[in-house]
Amino acid sequence: MPRRTPSAAELHRRAVATYVAAGGEESVQRVITAVQSLTKKLDQWYARQLADLDVTAGEWAVVTSLAKAAEALTPSQLADLTNVAPSSMTHRLDKLADRGLIERTPDAENRTRTYISLTHEGWELFSLAIRGSDVVETDVLQDLGDDERGELARLLEVVIARLDDIDA
Amino acid sequence: MPRRTPSAAELHRRAVATYVAAGGEESVQRVITAVQSLTKKLDQWYARQLADLDVTAGEWAVVTSLAKAAEALTPSQLADLTNVAPSSMTHRLDKLADRGLIERTPDAENRTRTYISLTHEGWELFSLAIRGSDVVETDVLQDLGDDERGELARLLEVVIARLDDIDA
DNA sequence: ACAGAAGATTTCGATATCGAAATATTAGCA
DNA sequence: TGCTAATATTTCGATATCGAAATCTTCTGT
Numbered sequence: 001m002p003r004r005t006p007s008a009a010e011l012h013r014r015a016v017a018t019y020v021a022a023g024g025e026e027s028v029q030r031v032i033t034a035v036q037s038l039t040k041k042l043d044q045w046y047a048r049q050l051a052d053l054d055v056t057a058g059e060w061a062v063v064t065s066l067a068k069a070a071e072a073l074t075p076s077q078l079a080d081l082t083n084v085a086p087s088s089m090t091h092r093l094d095k096l097a098d099r100g101l102i103e104r105t106p107d108a109e110n111r112t113r114t115y116i117s118l119t120h121e122g123w124e125l126f127s128l129a130i131r132g133s134d135v136v137e138t139d140v141l142q143d144l145g146d147d148e149r150g151e152l153a154r155l156l157e158v159v160i161a162r163l164d165d166i167d168a
Numbered sequence: 169m170p171r172r173t174p175s176a177a178e179l180h181r182r183a184v185a186t187y188v189a190a191g192g193e194e195s196v197q198r199v200i201t202a203v204q205s206l207t208k209k210l211d212q213w214y215a216r217q218l219a220d221l222d223v224t225a226g227e228w229a230v231v232t233s234l235a236k237a238a239e240a241l242t243p244s245q246l247a248d249l250t251n252v253a254p255s256s257m258t259h260r261l262d263k264l265a266d267r268g269l270i271e272r273t274p275d276a277e278n279r280t281r282t283y284i285s286l287t288h289e290g291w292e293l294f295s296l297a298i299r300g301s302d303v304v305e306t307d308v309l310q311d312l313g314d315d316e317r318g319e320l321a322r323l324l325e326v327v328i329a330r331l332d333d334i335d336a
Numbered sequence: 337a338c339a340g341a342a343g344a345t346t347t348c349g350a351t352a353t354c355g356a357a358a359t360a361t362t363a364g365c366a
Numbered sequence: 367t368g369c370t371a372a373t374a375t376t377t378c379g380a381t382a383t384c385g386a387a388a389t390c391t392t393c394t395g396t
Contacts, residue, residue: 007329007332008328008329008331009325009329009332011236012328014236015236018236018238019298019302022235022294023298024298024301024302024305025302025306027309027314027317027318027321028302028305028306028309029302030321030324030325031309031317031321031324032305034321034324034325034327034328035203035206035207035210035324036210037331038203038324038328038331039203039204039207040251042200042204043251044251045335047251056352058352067186068182068183068186070182074374074375075374075375075376076373076374076375083208083212083215084354085354086374086375086376087353087354087355087375087376087378088352088353089375090375090376090377091351091352091353092352092353110373110374111360112360112373112375113361113373113375114374114375126190130191131191133192134187134191134192134193134196136335137192138193138196139330139335140200140327140331140334141195141196141327143326143327143329144323144326144327146195148326149195149196149199150195152199152324152327153198153202155312155316155319155320155323156199156202156203156206157177157180157198157202158312159206159308159311159312159320160177160180160202161176161311162307162308163176163308164175164177166304166308167213167304224382226383243344243345243346244343244345252383252384253384253385254344254346255346255347255348255383255384256383257345258346259381259382260382278343278344278391278392279391280344280345280390280391280392281343281345281391282344282345
């Protein structure tokens with residue numbers, strides 16, 4: 001018989017122990033493991049929320065990429081930003097265009113290139129989903145005081161700043 | 169012409185601004201956005217590293233789940249842990265079993281159930297990949313002092329502890 | 337003991353994704 | 367100019383994933 005589901009905190013402890021036993025450094029694994037399990041939980045919630053709007057995680061990734069870019073992007077750029085093969089993007093964009101969330105605009109200056117942009121409906125969907133997910137996200141951070149939340153953000157941003165320099 | 173690729177830090181700033189403009193709370197978005205872009209980068213590195221070992225991200229998720237559980241799991245549990253449909257797990261396990269990384273053991277007490285466990289080779293692959301990824305992970309956290317790293321871990325663990333209570 | 341509900345895994349048809357090749361355009365350069 | 371290389375997107379065949387249904391086993395209640 002499978003035993004009772006352990007708490008997230010307990011799973012985290014075990015995961016860190018496992019990684020350390022396999023040769024990882026403890027302080028590193030505590031951070032990385034926590035970041036990953038947090039993302040995993042968030043992804044589950046987003047998936048449910050997006051299902052209500054009849055949008056897949058992959059489609060949502062396209063919408064947010066366009067929203068964040070604040071300018072038109074090419075299919076290749078979107079494929080790159082969303083970690084997917086360029087050939088897969090074609091079909092995704094077809095579906096999104098059919099639903100009226102994005103539109104393709106051929107580049108007049110370079111006819112091999114197509115620009116993708118959010119339609120008004122696309123922006124509305126984005127805004128709607130963000131307001132919904134902000135609720136869950138706020139809940140997740142509830143146990144952190146204002147100062148702690150700021151400190152957490154600061155530390156993460158130090159890490160982010162380093163991302164480009166690695167592996168290059 | 170597409171302009172120069174912005175830095176991760178710059179992308180982060182913009183993303184937060186976009187989410188705030190769409191109705192998100194700033195201190196929340198700073199944290200959540202940072203966590204997600206960090207995970208995305210890590211996933212890219214893992215994918216490359218795993219490709220060298222001829223393992224997909226999905227297969228790796230199965231291996232780590234088994235390693236962390238430290239006991240045999242059923243296909244359903246694995247599907248749940250790795251966010252995939254139970255029917256998809258069947259084929260994944262077939263492939264992993266063909267490669268000798270896992271093995272299926274029928275449960276003697278309940279013949280509808282099958283237990284999946286890592287083989288010796290499975291453990292070796294796990295250990296090898298962990299030692300490899302620890303290198304990158306350590307690099308990522310390089311700009312944080314020991315105390316800062318500890319504080320980051322602590323804050324994240326506070327958040328983790330709350331995950332179970334949400335949405336239930 | 338037995339009928340029906342619940343559970344676990346697999347099979348099946350439809351769809352999504354991948355990598356490689358095809359197509360079309362632009363850029364570099366002799 | 368004209369030829370080759372590079373770039374952007376799409377098409378194509380193979381594989382992976384999904385949700386629903388099928389199969390088999392165990393549990394529940396009478």
